[in-house]
Amino acid sequence: MIDESTLKGGGFLKLRQKDRWAVRVRVPNGDMSVEQLAALAALARRFGDGEIHLSVRQSLEIRGVRIEQFEEIKAALEQVGLGPGVCGPRARNTVVCPGVLTCRRGLNNTTELADRLTERFYAREGLPHKFKTAVSGCPASCAKPQGNDVGFMGAVEPVFDEVEGACIACGVCAGVCPTGAITLDSRGRPVIDLDKCDLDGECVSACPTGAIRASKRGWRVFLGGNFGRHPALAYEVGGVISTEDAVEFAERALEAFQRHAQGRERLRVVVDRMGLDAFLKEVRP
Amino acid sequence: MSEPIDLRGVSCPANYVRVRLALESLPEGAEVEVLLDAGEPVLNVPRSLKNDGDRVLALEAEEGHYRMRVRRGGSRDVW
Numbered sequence A: 001m002i003d004e005s006t007l008k009g010g011g012f013l014k015l016r017q018k019d020r021w022a023v024r025v026r027v028p029n030g031d032m033s034v035e036q037l038a039a040l041a042a043l044a045r046r047f048g049d050g051e052i053h054l055s056v057r058q059s060l061e062i063r064g065v066r067i068e069q070f071e072e073i074k075a076a077l078e079q080v081g082l083g084p085g086v087c088g089p090r091a092r093n094t095v096v097c098p099g100v101l102t103c104r105r106g107l108n109n110t111t112e113l114a115d116r117l118t119e120r121f122y123a124r125e126g127l128p129h130k131f132k133t134a135v136s137g138c139p140a141s142c143a144k145p146q147g148n149d150v151g152f153m154g155a156v157e158p159v160f161d162e163v164e165g166a167c168i169a170c171g172v173c174a175g176v177c178p179t180g181a182i183t184l185d186s187r188g189r190p191v192i193d194l195d196k197c198d199l200d201g202e203c204v205s206a207c208p209t210g211a212i213r214a215s216k217r218g219w220r221v222f223l224g225g226n227f228g229r230h231p232a233l234a235y236e237v238g239g240v241i242s243t244e245d246a247v248e249f250a251e252r253a254l255e256a257f258q259r260h261a262q263g264r265e266r267l268r269v270v271v272d273r274m275g276l277d278a279f280l281k282e283v284r285p
Numbered sequence B: 001m002s003e004p005i006d007l008r009g010v011s012c013p014a015n016y017v018r019v020r021l022a023l024e025s026l027p028e029g030a031e032v033e034v035l036l037d038a039g040e041p042v043l044n045v046p047r048s049l050k051n052d053g054d055r056v057l058a059l060e061a062e063e064g065h066y067r068m069r070v071r072r073g074g075s076r077d078v079w
């Protein structure tokens, strides 16, 4: 017999209805093949109440199943390359936007980073509380990196490449910049103030000639965001880091969270008790 | 060069599609002149052409609109 906490770890949630459960299915990066979707529909028809629920964190749930059906459903999911999601005090699925692969605004490869984070600690157990991560391709923040324990946002640092002499002094770069970081000099060429720049890559994308290009492409880092009863936006940690370093940062933040939480606390509570700087010393010594 | 394609008052993405179609009807290296409204059109049409691999040669503000010269193909591959 399976006890309730095992079921919860495997993405089974008790419903209000007597003897009825929901199976949470992880949808990696929010992408599914039509074959997987058809298989899921068949499972929902066979074991569930005939409906599929879309969770707010990119999982799908088959509702109304019975506890005895657990193993059979799990096996059927595995056959099409799917698996149960997680709940409880564990490392949850990474919520991710489409990013640079398809979105015109995307600045970086969100699904690559999300896959790496998943590989590293998805479903890790023994945490003080849930641990949520999100990856957004640009400052539009569709995946809400600021609302997660650790979040990453695609970033591009622009540079005006005068050497190439490509600039046609059109002023489009200054026109698209949402933060007013670009002014035009007397010849109509851009002067970029990086202190004002929010690294959204708009000028790089909009410049018709390529005279402004990306000098750096990476991730902005957010720590300690959460919603729940005490919503708090994350602290931005500063800098633009590589995919490699982003995975390490998330891992170390998770470990520091485990070391310093007193009982059932979210990461934010730990960070605020220790102070952001003290916590960061633990994360990047 | 022939008359400019006047896209004043034509909004996105119809303006871009018109330029695209005009360029597609011409050989590689051919140039067209286009009038584009200020605001969204001038901020977006040139970048779409760049993404397609065309080269914006000139883009200048005139009264309330922009005059753009674009060559089919020949963009620097930057993005």
Ligand code: SF4
Pocket: A160, A166, A167, A168, A169, A170, A171, A172, A173, A174, A188, A189, A190, A206, A207, A208, A209, A210, A211, A212
């Ligand atoms: S958008 Fe590009 S070509 Fe136009 S002024 Fe800026 S740098 Fe120069």
